[in-house]
Amino acid sequence: MSKVDGIERFIRPSLTALQEHSASKPRNINMENIIKLNANENPYGCSPRVLQAIAAYKNLNLYPAGSQAELKRLIAEYTGVNAENIIAGNGCEELLDIVIRAFIDHDDEVIHCTPSWDMFDIKTSIYGGKLVTVSRNPDFLFDVPSVKAAITDRTKMIVIVNPNNPTGTMNPPEDILEIIDTGLPVVVDEAYVEFSGGSISKLVNKYENLMVFRTFSKWAGIAGIRIGYGIFPAKIAAYLNKIRSPFNVNVFALLAVRESLNDIDYLINNVRTIIEERDRLFTNLSKLKFLRPVPSCTNFILGLVTNGSAENINQKLLDKRILIHTPNIPGWGLSLRFGVGKPEHNDAVINALQEIGEEMDIN
Numbered sequence: 001m002s003k004v005d006g007i008e009r010f011i012r013p014s015l016t017a018l019q020e021h022s023a024s025k026p027r028n029i030n031m032e033n034i035i036k037l038n039a040n041e042n043p044y045g046c047s048p049r050v051l052q053a054i055a056a057y058k059n060l061n062l063y064p065a066g067s068q069a070e071l072k073r074l075i076a077e078y079t080g081v082n083a084e085n086i087i088a089g090n091g092c093e094e095l096l097d098i099v100i101r102a103f104i105d106h107d108d109e110v111i112h113c114t115p116s117w118d119m120f121d122i123k124t125s126i127y128g129g130k131l132v133t134v135s136r137n138p139d140f141l142f143d144v145p146s147v148k149a150a151i152t153d154r155t156k157m158i159v160i161v162n163p164n165n166p167t168g169t170m171n172p173p174e175d176i177l178e179i180i181d182t183g184l185p186v187v188v189d190e191a192y193v194e195f196s197g198g199s200i201s202k203l204v205n206k207y208e209n210l211m212v213f214r215t216f217s218k219w220a221g222i223a224g225i226r227i228g229y230g231i232f233p234a235k236i237a238a239y240l241n242k243i244r245s246p247f248n249v250n251v252f253a254l255l256a257v258r259e260s261l262n263d264i265d266y267l268i269n270n271v272r273t274i275i276e277e278r279d280r281l282f283t284n285l286s287k288l289k290f291l292r293p294v295p296s297c298t299n300f301i302l303g304l305v306t307n308g309s310a311e312n313i314n315q316k317l318l319d320k321r322i323l324i325h326t327p328n329i330p331g332w333g334l335s336l337r338f339g340v341g342k343p344e345h346n347d348a349v350i351n352a353l354q355e356i357g358e359e360m361d362i363n
C-alpha cells in the first residue's frame with residue numbers, strides 16, 4: 001500500500017485509491033462540427049418551449065422552492081405515483097449519491113450486475129462501501145440465481161440498471177420481482193425506460209424496498225440542465241428528503257420539466273423517431289462482418305468487435321469526426337457504443353464503418 005503523508009493524511013482513506021472519472025478529465029478533441037454520439041444524448045434537443053421559458057425567466061435572484069412541491073407534483077403526474085414518492089435531484093447521478101449516503105456504511109456490500117453504468121461503483125467506493133460485481137450472462141442479461149448467490153449478511157443494496165448501459169439489454173419484470181423478493185433494498189435505474197417501455201416504478205407503493213431512478217436527460221433532451229428523480233416508497237423518500245440539499249434542483253430545471261411535460265407529444269414523437277432509427281442502425285450494423293451489434297432497448301447500440309482492433313476503428317471514426325464511447329466489455333475487450341443520432345448521423349456512422357472495414361480489410 002502506498003504511504004500517504006502531508007495533507008493527504010486527513011483525506012478519507014476510501015478516496016486515496018479512487019481514480020478521477022473519465023468524464024471529469026479534459027478531452028483533447030476539437031469538438032467543432034463533430035458528430036457527438038458518445039453520451040447517449042438526445043440528437044433532437046429539448047422542446048422549444050423549454051428554451052422560451054428559460055429565455056423569459058427573470059427571477060434569478062430568488063432561490064428555487066426548497067420543498068420541490070411543483071416538481072414533485074408534475075413528476076408524480078407523469079409517472080403515475082404520488083408526490084410523496086418523488087425526490088428530484090441534480091440528475092439522477094445526484095439521487096444515487098443521496099441513496100448511497102442513506103444506506104451504505106463502511107464495508108456494507110452493494111451488488112451490481114456488470115458490465116454496467118459505473119457511477120454506482122464509484123459512489124459505493126467513495127462512501128467506503130464494498131462493491132460486489134455479478135457478471136451478466138453472455139447475452140448481457142443479469143442472472144437471478146447468480147445475484148442471489150452473491151448475497152451475504154453484509155449486503156445492503158442490490159443495483160440493477162434496466163435497460164442496461166452500455167449493453168442496451170433489458171431483463172423482464174419477473175426477474176426484477178425475484179430480486180425485490182429478497183427483501184434487500186433494490187435500486188432499479190430506468191434512465192432509458194422511455195425507449196423501451198415496461199417501467200416498474202408504480203410498484204414502489206407495493207414494495208417497501210424498491211427504489212426506481214429516472215431522468216429527463218435522455219428522452220426529454222435536457223441532459224445539460226441536470227434533472228433526474230427517484231421514485232421511492234414514502235418511508236424511504238422521507239429519509240432522503242432529510243439528506244438532500246434543499247436547493248439541489250435549480251429554477252431552470254423546474255421550468256424545463258414543466259414545459260417538457262406541456263410539450264410531451266412533441267418529445268414522445270422524437271423518442272419514436274429515435275427508436276425507429278435505432279432499429280435501422282441495428283440492421284445496418286448487423287451487415288458489417290467485423291461487428292456484432294447487441295439488440296438494444298435504449299437510445300444507443302453496443303457493437304462488439306469480432307475482427308480487427310476496436311482501438312483502430314475508434315481512431316478512424318474520430319478521424320472522420322465521429323465521437324463514440326468505447327467501454328471495456330469483459331470477454332470482448334474494448335467495444336464500440338454508438339448513440340443513436342439523427343438519420344444523417346446514423347448514415348455517416350454506417351458509411352464511415354463501411355469505409356473503415358475496407359481500409360482495414362476486416363469486412
Ligand SMILES: Cc1ncc(COP(=O)(O)O)c(C=O)c1O
Nearest residue numbers: 091092093117165191215217228
Ligand atoms: C444508467 C444511467 N443512469 C443515469 C444516467 C445519468 O442520468 P442523469 O443525467 O439524470 O444524471 C446515465 C447517463 O448516462 C445512465 O447511463
